[in-house]
Amino acid sequence: MTAPSQLTVTGDEMKESSAIDQEPRVPASAGTNRPERPAEPAEGAPVELRADCIADSAGGLTFDLNAPQETPAAWSAALVLRLRGGDGADDEVRLPLGPNGAGCLRAVLPSTVPLAEGRWNAYADLGDGQDPRRLLPGLNDLRSLVDRRPLAGIGRLGVRIPYATKFGNLALRSWRRGPHAEAGDILVAPDGMTVSGRLYGAAPGAGARAEARVRRDPTSCGAAPATVTVPLTVEGTEFTFTLPYEELAARWAHGSEPWDLWLRPAEGARPVRLARLLDDVADKKQVFSYPALPVRAGAEELRVGPYYTLDNDLAVRVAGPAES
Amino acid sequence: MHISFLIHNAYGIGGTIRTTFNLARTLAEQHDVEIVSVLRHRDDPVFDLGPRVALRHLVDLRENSPGYEGADPAHARPARIFPAAENRFGQYSELTDRRIAQHLRRLETDVVVGTRPGLNVHIAKQVRRGPVRIGQEHLTLDTHSRALKLALRSAYPRLDAVTTVTEADARTYRRTLRLPGVRVEAVPNSVPEPALAPADGSGKWVVAAGRLARVKRYDVLIRAFAHVAAERPDWRLRIYGGGAEKAALRSLIDELGLYNHVFLMGPANPLEPEWAKGSIAAVSSSLESFGMTIVEAMRCGLPVVATNCPHGPGEIIDDGVDGRLVPVGNPEALAGSLLELINDDAARKRMGAAALASSARFDPAAVAGRYEELFGELLARGRGNRLRGNLHRARGALLSGAYATKDAACAALRGVRTV
Numbered sequence: 001m002t003a004p005s006q007l008t009v010t011g012d013e014m015k016e017s018s019a020i021d022q023e024p025r026v027p028a029s030a031g032t033n034r035p036e037r038p039a040e041p042a043e044g045a046p047v048e049l050r051a052d053c054i055a056d057s058a059g060g061l062t063f064d065l066n067a068p069q070e071t072p073a074a075w076s077a078a079l080v081l082r083l084r085g086g087d088g089a090d091d092e093v094r095l096p097l098g099p100n101g102a103g104c105l106r107a108v109l110p111s112t113v114p115l116a117e118g119r120w121n122a123y124a125d126l127g128d129g130q131d132p133r134r135l136l137p138g139l140n141d142l143r144s145l146v147d148r149r150p151l152a153g154i155g156r157l158g159v160r161i162p163y164a165t166k167f168g169n170l171a172l173r174s175w176r177r178g179p180h181a182e183a184g185d186i187l188v189a190p191d192g193m194t195v196s197g198r199l200y201g202a203a204p205g206a207g208a209r210a211e212a213r214v215r216r217d218p219t220s221c222g223a224a225p226a227t228v229t230v231p232l233t234v235e236g237t238e239f240t241f242t243l244p245y246e247e248l249a250a251r252w253a254h255g256s257e258p259w260d261l262w263l264r265p266a267e268g269a270r271p272v273r274l275a276r277l278l279d280d281v282a283d284k285k286q287v288f289s290y291p292a293l294p295v296r297a298g299a300e301e302l303r304v305g306p307y308y309t310l311d312n313d314l315a316v317r318v319a320g321p322a323e324s
Numbered sequence: 325m326h327i328s329f330l331i332h333n334a335y336g337i338g339g340t341i342r343t344t345f346n347l348a349r350t351l352a353e354q355h356d357v358e359i360v361s362v363l364r365h366r367d368d369p370v371f372d373l374g375p376r377v378a379l380r381h382l383v384d385l386r387e388n389s390p391g392y393e394g395a396d397p398a399h400a401r402p403a404r405i406f407p408a409a410e411n412r413f414g415q416y417s418e419l420t421d422r423r424i425a426q427h428l429r430r431l432e433t434d435v436v437v438g439t440r441p442g443l444n445v446h447i448a449k450q451v452r453r454g455p456v457r458i459g460q461e462h463l464t465l466d467t468h469s470r471a472l473k474l475a476l477r478s479a480y481p482r483l484d485a486v487t488t489v490t491e492a493d494a495r496t497y498r499r500t501l502r503l504p505g506v507r508v509e510a511v512p513n514s515v516p517e518p519a520l521a522p523a524d525g526s527g528k529w530v531v532a533a534g535r536l537a538r539v540k541r542y543d544v545l546i547r548a549f550a551h552v553a554a555e556r557p558d559w560r561l562r563i564y565g566g567g568a569e570k571a572a573l574r575s576l577i578d579e580l581g582l583y584n585h586v587f588l589m590g591p592a593n594p595l596e597p598e599w600a601k602g603s604i605a606a607v608s609s610s611l612e613s614f615g616m617t618i619v620e621a622m623r624c625g626l627p628v629v630a631t632n633c634p635h636g637p638g639e640i641i642d643d644g645v646d647g648r649l650v651p652v653g654n655p656e657a658l659a660g661s662l663l664e665l666i667n668d669d670a671a672r673k674r675m676g677a678a679a680l681a682s683s684a685r686f687d688p689a690a691v692a693g694r695y696e697e698l699f700g701e702l703l704a705r706g707r708g709n710r711l712r713g714n715l716h717r718a719r720g721a722l723l724s725g726a727y728a729t730k731d732a733a734c735a736a737l738r739g740v741r742t743v
Contacts, residue, residue, distance in 0.1 A: 141520050143601045185584040287587050291578040
């Protein structure tokens, strides 16, 4: 796990994602020691390249670039996506860049092209023999993603959300999940939280349940990994469950303890991570925020509440008195 | 025409900078336009100025620059021309006084435009005879302190025109400052046509955008949305922007149990794609100098439900045609008008289309046209009737002196510093 150098994160957050948006390294194939910032227009440097992104409701993306007039697009021009932190053959995707009217180039990323989960930086290779250039974001028209509701029977769900990085470059977040449990509204109450959602790529059957698993460093203290299980109420592909806070609080050991939430669609089925992916919000953590409520555990008053991880997975935090 | 804008800092981020750049870019299609930035703290401006507008600075505050002047002892001594009552006084100095004076004395343009009160005072006092002198008011007269109003009253008679962004503020200027011979004209801010398709009115989202500051009264909007969500739980609210009120608004959302319906989205730039995701825009402010977000939302095809606060909303929205105006600080009234549009798909789409059409009057081409006309008339007045132009200048200088003497006398009695 690479530790990002500039971001202050708690230990919990570190475990949630190693792909924090810090763009910590220059892509290996870029060769030079370029800083991860929009290039300063040096003398004779070409104009900066911007891409407008339009999303379709199936999960596809269209990129429209403003092309420099003086360099007509070569046959080999491509929009290049590189998985941050990746160096395998599948960690670079090249999409042909073709002319699309005067001064414009277009590339299409269909939903059928698989992109591994993570953050992908976007570059333009104009086929002019130069290193691919980092793309800047233009207008991201993501309205078709806002209330996205694919068919529940979909085998594997692909989600790609374009966004501007901290340094103002264009990147995509990608998820590939199948089956997938999409979290919807969450109601928090003093005795527990009720989550409703929808299951994709799996039919709920007998023994369907939700599982909360505490995320603990296995080397620390002797506490056994704990799991709390509650039954799932199912109506077609829609589900709800109520997770009692008392049970989580009773297993609290120390500090701030995150619990990850999973669904088991049926007895013996593989567990499915509960997450919120089907909209236009690249980072859910700050936007979808829920109150943490006081829960008594013996002599201590803990605070318990749901939150989204840096990967937009749903979790619950049980925090001791010193943590709030 | 040669047109020169004088701006506080063209390299920052803010409404005045954005709207000045829009105007300068559009005017530059027909005229020679420059923007002179008193301060420069960054290599490149944040907003796009286009290829035709010249940009230069008077004082370099870039610490890594060989021309860095922030350590000049003259920059540590207080300004004498830039009025002490101006909000930005702390950033001005003997050095800025000197540089601005040099710049204005040498100015060879037809028109010079100041973009904030302190700079307008410089222009009134220091521009050599010749160029038409315009002072822009981007806020409102009412929001200035008494001391600043006195400073403006003594300097502004020497301007040829003062522009405000609303008719309401122009009336206040005419009524309270009494500037004989000075044209006081309302010219709204411009908003370019968005580069993406307008909203189609089908999404179940209400959108608001602005700094999370008290004056925006997002607490009222959130309380209003409690009524909306009770009746129409399928509709939700997004508020874009960051600011000091964030934590308080977050607690209010949690307290009202609206965390599945009201979302604080954080700052977004550009905003157009975010408006386009909504079907109704909401503005709950208790004060808007202009109401830029209202025009932005309308240009994306959204009907706007806004408080009828001073100064802008009532001049932008045609109540019942392209939006609704509601009383300030009244969550029930705001909720009522939101629900009216939520519950009537046809009316919502009709008003959205009307908003799209009527907001075209804020296009940069239309707004720049109004300025061109104003500049042209003032130039003609100066040239065609040199005697009258000179008379105005002489009277302006006299009045300016008279007001200054009188105000200084009054101020001395009260112990206020006026310059």
